[in-house]
Amino acid sequence: MCGIVGYLGKDNAKEIVLNGLKRLEYRGYDSAGMSLFDESSHKFVNFKEKGRIKILEESLTLDHSSMGIGHTRWATHGRVNRENAHPHTSEDGRFTIVHNGVIDNHNKLKKLYFENHTFKSETDTEVICELIALYAQKMPSTDAIRKVLKMLHGSYALLVIDHDDPNTLYAAKFKSPLLIGKSDNGMVIGSDMMALVGTADNYLALDDETFLRVTKNNFTLYDLDGEVLPYQMSPLDIDDFSSEKGEFDHYMLKEIHEQPAVLRRIISKYFNDTTIHIDDEIINTIKSHDRIHILAAGTSMHAGLIGKGLLESFSNIPTEVHIASEFAYQQPLLGEKPFFILISQSGETADLRACLVNLKKAQHKVLTITNVRTSTLAREADFALELHAGPEIAVASTKAYTAQIAVLSILAYALSNQSFDLKRELSETAQAMEHFLDKYEVMEKFAKDYLQKPNCFYIGRGSDYYVGLEAALKLKEISYIQTEGFAAGELKHGTIALIEEGTPVIAIISNDKTAENTRSNLSEVKSRGAKTLTITFESLKENGDEIVLDNINPSLSPLLTVIPTQLIAYYAALHRGHDIDKPRNLAKSVTVE
């Protein structure tokens, strides 16, 4: 949701900011804008457009600039239109800002300070700009900005330009992520590491309530009282997975195909020969607790459900899974010694941040499992484990989901006394994934021929049910087909009423103990006209099963059974002509509650 990029230096700010915004497109947005310094007129010029960055790009009339800021907006306050798009410039023309986050007290501030002022936009951002301009009439701009920051309730990542000083850029952060990157040629600031890639050699992820004064070759970090803070930058060694689409038509398809490589990478990061490479402190801390609570949202929550099974069966530690947005405000009664695992691809999900704030207050120990090691949730938890999945650009999560399950399996194994060779089992799973990925035609045909109805069902038992929940989410979010994942035995307790001639029902069968039962449920829907598809393993296959996967360790079956379901979703969306990588109404990183 929303993206920010700013640049100040010897290179062309127009290109750097524009490319940075394009790299942030995956986060989801509905309008985009830039403010660029025009060296010939010595003025900043704003460009903003509703819709895609391409439209903004076509509207840019400047070829070169030494300084610029840009923004992609995902509307929260005010409609999707040009007026509400960022940047916003103060009425007196002196300050221009871009903002990520939500200012909860914006109405109150407007009433208190600007009773007779007509704001140009409906946003919660514009008032920040006007307040800075108001205070800057009486004090230096750094003091004015810091004063205003202290008045804001909510969350912000902000870039501020003072038109009187085009050699300086100001930035500030509270709750919304912001990073600064440095190279010999200049300084780049972004709300996501992806915006810094290719421009910066080193980076610093800002802490909350910090403020930056940035010039072409350096920056100073302050707290909100103006005290200078020390900092240490880290080298920006972006993952070796490319963030380009390459030979694939869509990022989602590319990311589905990257899953065997991601799994192999996880193996190489977490295993030293056969010993597991997870900090002893993490393992000992979890072992000193008596119950694990996994908190997550969406796809990550579905990975958490699989993780529960792995943690309980490998290591015997009772584990519960909670939807983060529920847990944040309806915290269940906790036992004596609860340990918390937050699972989040982005590490920025606001629902989880709300949980983390409460957990830290109560001094609980928290581990974050995330794909972004610099993310807020990774930095604020006691411990973090990385997914090593590489940048996931498509909004619909695929490789991060399987990476989450793989890392959870390694953690569960490290907590256990199991003696089987997990490293080998994971390698065999990667091989089975690769083998299956060549056989996409079945899914393509099923999606084209059978997914014509407005609804669809996935059924399964145990971990197959949990994969069914994820499969249903994937199909609904990109094809817009109303899809439900059901515990196969539960279907007949009501939902079977929805089955009619041609309703697609997909069964996932990976467990020999429940295979027969699920097959009976499949017969029940078939006899009511359902068009069915079965996803199963070699060892369990029966005549007529459409998708038969190579046998792997049954505990790891979700890593493999999910792949045909990702491809079904992909081809269903493709045949319907949808924007696969950027489905409607969705954002990659959900930074509002």
Ligand code: F6R
């Ligand atoms: C669906 C999807 C979402 C995310 C959810 C949590 O494909 O990606 O359901 O899983 O928004 O996001 P993270 O994992 O970043 O906390």
